[in-house]
Amino acid sequence: xxxxxxxxxxxxxxxxxxxxxxxxxxxxxxxxxxxxxxxxxxxxxxxxxxxxxxxxxxxxxxxxxxxxxxxxxxxxxxxxxxxxxxxxxxxxxxxxxxxxxxxxxxxxxxxxxxxxxxxxxxxxxxxxxxxxxxxxxxxxxxxxxxxxxxxxxxxxxxxxxxxxxxxxxxxxxxxxxxxxxxxxxxxxxxxxxxxxxxxxxxxxxxxxxxxxxxxxxxxxxxxxxxxxxxxxxxxxxxxxx
Numbered sequence: 001x002x003x004x005x006x007x008x009x010x011x012x013x014x015x016x017x018x019x020x021x022x023x024x025x026x027x028x029x030x031x032x033x034x035x036x037x038x039x040x041x042x043x044x045x046x047x048x049x050x051x052x053x054x055x056x057x058x059x060x061x062x063x064x065x066x067x068x069x070x071x072x073x074x075x076x077x078x079x080x081x082x083x084x085x086x087x088x089x090x091x092x093x094x095x096x097x098x099x100x101x102x103x104x105x106x107x108x109x110x111x112x113x114x115x116x117x118x119x120x121x122x123x124x125x126x127x128x129x130x131x132x133x134x135x136x137x138x139x140x141x142x143x144x145x146x147x148x149x150x151x152x153x154x155x156x157x158x159x160x161x162x163x164x165x166x167x168x169x170x171x172x173x174x175x176x177x178x179x180x181x182x183x184x185x186x187x188x189x190x191x192x193x194x195x196x197x198x199x200x201x202x203x204x205x206x207x208x209x210x211x212x213x214x215x216x217x218x219x220x221x222x223x224x225x226x227x228x229x230x231x232x233x234x235x236x237x238x239x240x241x
Contacts, residue, residue: 002029003030003219005031010036010121011023011033011034012118013036014035015038015039015045017187017211021214021215022215025218027050027051031086034084036060036064037061043061060073064112074120077121081128085129085134086134086136087125089136091113093154097150102152115161118164134178137182137218140165141184143159144161144181145159182214184214185208185209188209208237
């Protein structure tokens with residue numbers, strides 16, 4: 001038997017990067033998937049890869065920054081809420097800008113995608129996760145621990161995501177629900193390629209964390225015996241650039 005036979009996972013940001021890697025790894029271990037993302041073509045490509053492992057996959061195109069999309073997504077998920085075992089929050093936005101010039105609209109977009117959407121989706125799925133003694137994974141960042149200049153939009157929301165995860169854990173552990181935060185260093189993704197370009201640095205993805213590295217760690221944490229819980233994982237590239 002595979003480790004996740006008979007289980008269903010919801011993965012935001014499931015069409016690319018870390019979310020895609022986690023989704024495909026779960027599918028290879030027997031899980032069925034609900035993939036959430038902004039770009040339908042990316043979701044469909046991810047679904048095709050996961051289905052090659054025999055997984056059943058549902059794609060939900062949604063821009064988590066848009067209220068109408070979030071409400072419709074919550075409505076769709078509520079129909080199958082009792083059948084969800086794993087919720088992975090991987091979607092995020094990042095824009096580099098100083099506090100002096102970053103607009104409130106830009107701040108609101110970061111808040112809606114990086115904090116408000118995870119809160120809303122966790123809330124709607126929590127009754128089912130409780131009934132199935134499920135798991136919630138927050139893909140966070142080293143920015144959720146230490147803030148940097150030029151990254152207040154992103155870093156402040158990642159600090160808030162840490163607080164959300166910590167509060168949730170304290171509320172649901174007694175029901176058998178496990179909550180994991182994963183704090184990533186720089187990872188070879190589209191987002192990181194753009195950051196390197198903005199910083200005028202050479203992008204060498206082979207020196208960064210790989211999405212597959214993170215997927216391996218997450219699946220190992222989810223596979224722990226039910227007597228144990230990993231709460232916080234910090235992972236960095238071995239070679240510092």
